[in-house]
Amino acid sequence: MKRAKDLERLRALAAEWMELAGLPVMEERRDGWTALHSLRGKRPMILVEVGYINDYVTQDELLCMDPFCRRTEEYMLKTIRHAKEVGDDIVVEPYFRMGYSMEQPSFGVDVKMVESSEKGLAYVFEHTIKEPEDMKRLVRREFHIDRERTERNRAVLEEAFGDLLPVRLGNYDFMDEADGDYTWTGNCFFGLTWQLHRFIGLGELMYWFYDHPDDLHALLRYMTDDRLRMFRTLEKEKCLVPNTDNQMGGPCFYGYCDDLPKENGQICGLDSMWAWCESQESSSISAGMFGEFVLPYLAELAREFGLIYYGCCEPVCDRLGLIEKAILNLRAVSVSMWNDFDVVGDLIGKKYVYSRKPAPPPMSGKDVNWEAAEKDLLLTKRSARDANLELLFRDLYDIGGERERLAKWVNLAKRTLGL
Template identity: 50%
Template sequence: MVNASDKKVIRELASRWKDLAAQPVMRERKRLWKAVHDLEPERPVILVETSSIDGFVAPEELSCQDPFLRAVEQNLRDNLRHAEELGDDLILEPYFRLGWHLDCSDFGVNVETRPATVAKDEIALGYTFNFPIRSPADVRLLKQRSFQVDRPRTLQRKQLLEDAMGDLLPVRVGNYDPFLAQWGDEGWTGMFFFGLTWQIYRFIGNDGLLYWLYDAPDTIHWLMEYMAQDRERLFEFLEREKLLVPNTDNQMAGPRAYGYVSELPGPEADGRTRLKDLWGWAESQESTVISPDMYKEFFLPYLARLSARFGLVYYGCCEPVHDRLSLIMQAIPNLRSVSVSGWADFRQVAEMLGRRYVYSRKPTPAFISGPNPDWGLVEQDMRKTYAAAKDCCVELLFRDIYTVAKDRPRLARWVAMTRKIFGM
């Protein structure tokens, strides 16, 4: 049962969402996103990640008392503020997404996150782990995970939301990312983030990852096979239990990338959704400092194996890819989008991708973050991008900003500046 005050808050926000989602500009933006992903762009598309920005919606702005509805309120307010203030190519669909509640067992070892110690008024962005696998022999401690879906709990929450706002904003249940981190698996993009070296790093640390390539190469292969099988079991579980829905809407189909594309079933598609109908997200940030040849031997085969299960693949996150991009393109024939971070060689990647792939540019967040943004560097970053990639299929995804020192207008300023540079 939803109390009257919480229901009033949720309904007011849902009504605003409904009105914004019905605006003609949303249909136009969908068309533009789809054109980029279809490799027939009319112009670049732009999206800023606001959900990770400290204080974009401050805790004191939230009114709901129920913890679940308070999280829903946070999600609604974040998207509404984004839509009303930034002027980027954000899309609001005329429905609200709710992820299935998944219960996943552990890996057999306790991976502890240890955040950095900071002052009370600072954000703890840095963190490390206890790295429980201390020697190659310790991999015997790892066990096979199991997965379960809690349908009653999920559907109970769906009913709660429908009672509160279902007549305004229908609720869709699927393999969506949980908006409360403690619920379900710690995944992104609807659980289709591969995260192989991401997890192995948490087991053995950077020292283990680098040294064992020489001292215990068979153990690295064992760990990659272990993680690949873990992901395969998860993906197969989601498909077998009929939990999948198309990620070809504004659900993330990569790191903050929308999934609109013509080659895969759309969000209104009828029938059972399969892995082959979806985007997958491959990356290997932790192997960046390892040579392309060793990357090809120890990591790429497992990423390619998982990629083959999906319809289209987004590759990369924050790592540079220019020195191994040709290997990735050969190994993953269904590759569609490639992340181009600030560490990449912009021009080299643009020449390699051409108009055969999406040039998914991640602007450098350090230039705009904190109390004193450097607008000269911010502009230079975008002008270099334009010079390198103006003839490519470009999406501009501004992620990992984390703090703007309560100066939200700088985000809209960046969007306007970028539109001007790219002639939009």
């Protein structure tokens, strides 16, 4: 009885999903994203990330009882609500994407994450590599695709709505390991210093550049080989499809473009995909040190892929010149609030996608600072000028329970940019 109700609920959401996918505006947006990421943008594109906003969908709204169905229901409800309410350039495709389940084995030095007891996303790590000697405990990880679990989950979705909303299988969600989380499917994330921070701690990592340079190179070599092994396992096991639709080619970044194969469910190789390359943890070191220690390993991974999205929250003004010389397939550059906006626009020009991350503080918390939000948008307009511009609004976790403020911000952005 419970299962029947779960499937009935998912089917009802699938009907809403398909209704949205069939709207003419979806084709217009798809064309807009494709043109932008092919460096012939027709207009700035806007996308708000709602997946991590507190209570964007509350637990009280969820009806499914089975954990997998419940997480799928939450994802579908977020997508539908986003498409109906926000007014940005979200694309709802006429199919439902799910990724393969892949086991993440231990590094041999397990890092414990301690979450805050209060509601939110705050957490700290219990770092396990204290000295270079601890690196001896690291093990070579081998990756395994859990096809049995994958097919079991797909069968549930096919039974619920496969005849109404086709289910497409491909890629893997690196950020969310729980079955039923689909926000990041398609995202080939490097995360080299991201993992080093977890091993060592950011403060201690800074000392390693001076005190243990050879060991730091060895650790980056270990992580690079580990990531290559994971990506190549996905390729060898024929789990990859082009992430050139509304999958994540980068952080909250659609992959639509003309320069890679279109996503049609066909198996592909790494060289047909976007990948996300970043090193936020390197922000505090010099560009020269970044170029010596970190960039060569990022560039090695980047060569495996078709196109690269670079960056997240880190400033790029002092190192973009190094990055573009090392990563020849660079296509999009993240521009966070930490950049020098008088410089970054000239550096990016029309060579790359100017992927602006609006400043979250004015829109966060109990009260909105609309004046500051508009100032941030005007800064973007002045800096980007006629660039291939997109606004990807991320890291917005608390909107004071006011979902309507998202649409108000989108309208403000459109007015400010003259859309």
